[in-house]
Amino acid sequence: MDVVKQSHAEEYGRQPEVIASAPGRVNLIGEHTDYNEGYVFPMAIDFSIRVALSRRSDTQLHFYSVDYKDRKRASLPVLKYRKEDRWANYPKGIINEFAERGHELGGMDVTIHGDVPQGAGLSSSAALEVATALAVQTAFGIEMGREELARLAQHAENEFVGVKCGIMDQFISRMAKEGHAMFLDARWLTYHFVPLSLKTARICITNSRVPHGLVDSEYNRRREECRRCVDLLSLRKPGTALRDFTPDDLRDSMGEIPETTRKRCLHVVEENQRVLEAEEALRHHDLVAFGKLMNRSHESLRDLYEVSCPELDWLVKRAQETEGVYGSRLTGAGFGGCTVTLVEEEAIPRYREHITAYERIFGFRPEIYLCRPCGGARVLESRI
Numbered sequence: 413m414d415v416v417k418q419s420h421a422e423e424y425g426r427q428p429e430v431i432a433s434a435p436g437r438v439n440l441i442g443e444h445t446d447y448n449e450g451y452v453f454p455m456a457i458d459f460s461i462r463v464a465l466s467r468r469s470d471t472q473l474h475f476y477s478v479d480y481k482d483r484k485r486a487s488l489p490v491l492k493y494r495k496e497d498r499w500a501n502y503p504k505g506i507i508n509e510f511a512e513r514g515h516e517l518g519g520m521d522v523t524i525h526g527d528v529p530q531g532a533g534l535s536s537s538a539a540l541e542v543a544t545a546l547a548v549q550t551a552f553g554i555e556m557g558r559e560e561l562a563r564l565a566q567h568a569e570n571e572f573v574g575v576k577c578g579i580m581d582q583f584i585s586r587m588a589k590e591g592h593a594m595f596l597d598a599r600w601l602t603y604h605f606v607p608l609s610l611k612t613a614r615i616c617i618t619n620s621r622v623p624h625g626l627v628d629s630e631y632n633r634r635r636e637e638c639r640r641c642v643d644l645l646s647l648r649k650p651g652t653a654l655r656d657f658t659p660d661d662l663r664d665s666m667g668e669i670p671e672t673t674r675k676r677c678l679h680v681v682e683e684n685q686r687v688l689e690a691e692e693a694l695r696h697h698d699l700v701a702f703g704k705l706m707n708r709s710h711e712s713l714r715d716l717y718e719v720s721c722p723e724l725d726w727l728v729k730r731a732q733e734t735e736g737v738y739g740s741r742l743t744g745a746g747f748g749g750c751t752v753t754l755v756e757e758e759a760i761p762r763y764r765e766h767i768t769a770y771e772r773i774f775g776f777r778p779e780i781y782l783c784r785p786c787g788g789a790r791v792l793e794s795r796i
Contacts, residue, residue: 413462413792419478420464420523428464428523429796430550434543434789435460436528437535437584438617438752439743440593441709442687444717446578448638448680449599449653451687454580455608455785456588457617461526461539462792463503465547468519473507475500478525488517493572499524502537503544505572509564510545515554522547529779531623533744537573538581541565542789546586550791558788559601562586576635588788595691599655606694608785613699613738615783616755616763618731620723621776622748631745634676634717641677644669654680679716683709703738703754710741719746723774727751730766734759 413431420428435456442452468474471488477499484500491508493501503522511517522544528536542565549556556564565582569575579601584594592605608615638654645657645665654677662669662678669677686705693701710728714720724742728751731740736759743752755763764780771777 415478416462416464416523416525417793419476419525420466420521423476423523424466424474424521426466426521427795429466429794430547430791431462431464431793432543432547432550432789432791433460433462434539434541434546434585435588435786436539437581437588438615438750438783439580440615440752441690441706441741442683443709443713443741443743443746444634444719445655445680445683445687446580446596446598447576447635448578448655450655450680450684452578452580452596452598453593453606453687453690454584454596455593455615455783456584456788457534457781457783458786459526459528459534459781459783461524461528461536461543463540463543463547464523465551466521467551468521470519472519473504474519474521475503476521476523478523488519493574499540501573502540502569505568506541506544506565507548508572509568510548510552510554513564515552517548517552520548520551529619529750529781531749532619533742533746533749534617535581535585535744537569537575538565538577538585541568542582542585546789546791550794551796553796558586559583576632584788586789588786590787591785593694593785595687599653606691608694609697610699610754611697612757613754614757614760615785616753616760617743617781617783618727618751618753618767619779619781620721620727620748620750620774621778622721622723622774630719630747634719637673637676638680641669641673655684657681675716676718679712682712699738699754706739706741706752706754707732713742713746717746721746721748723748723770723776724751726770726773727767727778730770731755731763734763734766737763
C-alpha cells in the first residue's frame, strides 16, 4: 500500500482519499465452463492490484500506472474505449458502468499498482476492475452489495472492453474467503466455500511467459461455438446452456453438429462433472483423486477444447513426471499463460529442476509462484 500511496501523492500533490485492493485468482479446475453457466472452482491468490483514488472538483479523469510509468486521461462526459489507452480502458469501463447506472460521479485522480502477473491468465484485469469499482463505490458513497459489484465489473469488461468473459474472475476477486476455494454455480451465482486443507501440499503456479491477449485470441470464438451448439442441441432437447446437456446428448448429435464444435462442447459438459468430483475429493482430503482430475482436465483442454500450446503442454508433462506432484493443468483461458500444479512441498525443488530446460527450448524463462488462498477485495484505507 505504501508504494501506491506515495506514488499517488507524488503524481497529484495530495494524499489519496481511498485505497482499495483486489486479488488475482487461479482456477483449480473448471475451465471455460463459467460462460456456459456451469461450475468453477477458483481460489483468490496472494497477488493483488491496489487502486488509490482522490475526487476532483471537475469532470476530468486522470489515471497513472506505477508499473507502466504511464499516464492516461479521459473525462466523464466522453468515456469511450480507445485501443491506445490499453490498461486504462479497464478503470474507464468501471467508471462508465457506474455512470450508466445513474450514479452521480465527479472527476477522479487514480493511481494503480500491483503484483498480479500481466497477461498470465491470473485475472489481473478482473482484479483491476474490482479494486477500481470498490474505490469508486467508497469514494462516492454508493450503496452496492458485493455480488452486484462483481456483476458490474463483469459487465464493464463484456461491453466496454469487449471481452465476453464469464462471471468467475470478478466474483472470486470480490467474494473470496481466506484459506478456502470457492465452488461457484455460474448460472445461479450460488456458491459455497471449501476449506483447502492441503497439509504438506502446495498450490504451485508456473508462468509460461507466453503472453495471451483475450480480445485478440480465439476466446470469443470458442464462446460463439458453444452458443451455436446449444442452439442446435435445443432443437432436440430443452436447454439454454451447455450445462443442460450430457455427453450422451453430444454423442447422439454426431452428423448434426460440426465435429470440431461438438468436441469443444464435450469438453465443457465433461468439465462440469469434473468440478463436482473435484470438490468431493477435496472434502474427503483425497489429493490423489483431485490431482487425477486436474490431469484429465488438461487433456480435455488440449485435445477437445484446443486452447493449450506447446509450452503449456511441456510444463504440464514435466510436472506430471515429477515424483510428489498430484496433478497439473493449464489454468485460465489458455493460448499461453500459466499452469497450476498440486505438489508436495518437498517435491518443489525436483519440479524446478525438471523445468530448467524450458528456457533453452522455448526462449522464455518460466516463473514459479507458490500461492495461498487469500480473501477478497477490501478497502485498505479511507479518508472519506
